[in-house]
Amino acid sequence: MVERSQKEVWRLTPWLVVALLLVNFVMMAFDAREISSGQRVVRSWTQTIADFVQSPVTTVTSSVSNYFTSISNLRSAQDENGELKQQVQELQVELKQKEDLAAENTRLRSLLQLKDQSKYKVLTARIIGRDPSVWFDSSIINRGSLDGVKLNMPVVTDGGLVGRVTAVSPLTSQVDLITRDKSGVGAVIGQIGDSNALGVVSGTSKKDLLEMKYVPGNIDIQVGQAVFTTGQDGIFPPGLKVGEIVSVGPGSATTPHLILIRPAARLESMQEVGVLLYEPPQRTEFEQKLPNAVKK
Numbered sequence: 001m002v003e004r005s006q007k008e009v010w011r012l013t014p015w016l017v018v019a020l021l022l023v024n025f026v027m028m029a030f031d032a033r034e035i036s037s038g039q040r041v042v043r044s045w046t047q048t049i050a051d052f053v054q055s056p057v058t059t060v061t062s063s064v065s066n067y068f069t070s071i072s073n074l075r076s077a078q079d080e081n082g083e084l085k086q087q088v089q090e091l092q093v094e095l096k097q098k099e100d101l102a103a104e105n106t107r108l109r110s111l112l113q114l115k116d117q118s119k120y121k122v123l124t125a126r127i128i129g130r131d132p133s134v135w136f137d138s139s140i141i142n143r144g145s146l147d148g149v150k151l152n153m154p155v156v157t158d159g160g161l162v163g164r165v166t167a168v169s170p171l172t173s174q175v176d177l178i179t180r181d182k183s184g185v186g187a188v189i190g191q192i193g194d195s196n197a198l199g200v201v202s203g204t205s206k207k208d209l210l211e212m213k214y215v216p217g218n219i220d221i222q223v224g225q226a227v228f229t230t231g232q233d234g235i236f237p238p239g240l241k242v243g244e245i246v247s248v249g250p251g252s253a254t255t256p257h258l259i260l261i262r263p264a265a266r267l268e269s270m271q272e273v274g275v276l277l278y279e280p281p282q283r284t285e286f287e288q289k290l291p292n293a294v295k296k
Contacts, residue, residue: 120237122156122274123147128172137180137203139163143275144171152235154276160241160264161185161229162273173275177267178210178242179203186233187212187242189225189259197221198230201242201261208268210243212259217251227261234280 129140143149145168155162155175163183167174178185181203189197189212199215212227225245231238241264249258 121277123149123277124272125155125173125275126272127270137177137207138166139175139177141173141175141273141275142171144169144173146170148277149173149275150279154236154240154278156240156274156276157265157270157272159266160243161236162265162267162270164235165275175273177203178263179207179267184233185236185242186230187227188230189215189221189227189245192228192230192238199256199259200233201227204260208262209246210261210263212245212261213256215251215257215259216253217255217257218253219257221245221248221257221259223248226264231280237276237278237280 123143125141125143127139128142130138141155149165149168151165151168153165155164161178163175163177163180165173166176176183178201183201183203185201187199187201188195189199197215197219199212201210201212204211215221223245227242227245229236229238229240229242243261243263245259246262247258247260251257
């Protein structure tokens, strides 16, 4: 053991006193408590220092966490948005199908009413195609000779006359519309028997209009009058509605009227039609013909 001289002891004494005072101060500070809460002061200081260091760390950590959480939420929102869009599209398709079914039911009910009201047997048919050579003036239906369809049978809708059958196969038939320029329908303005305004209705270059020819110019004709078939053409039965007059070019005693008619049937949007299983009465064959002129 090293022995120290009295001079060295006196030299170390102040430092020992300072050390003891510091130890005493620390012990007193450690044991000191706040009057209001009774919490140790050292603990409060420690918490303050810890908060000073921990607050920036917590802020950075929270920001990073919130960033990745936002990315995750964004991806979830995008996925959910995609699912909602798909559901909306599916609902739109379903709604369109229901609307189409409702429209089809309405059209079929109209054809059923036509069958009940018509004095001729009506065969319902669906339009399945258009003849590309005469796209707006010819249609293909899903009924043929196996269903009883024959050439020249009239085709109608609940609105009025559509046309006539011009070609028949076992399962399908071709229908020429009344708008075709080569068509010809014997017609009368007004009811048969009540009007002398007879003429022939044919197609025009305008797809939504018909022309009525040979109506005498001295007969009073008004826009809005209805036009019906007469049955004198040997194809269509009498009483079928052809359309309504939309324009009249006045004629004279020697010049016929120039009459334009809008078809009663909606030819541009029809999807179902009715084929009248109608055959015109046989024309009477004359027993005698005029003799030929005398040959020179």
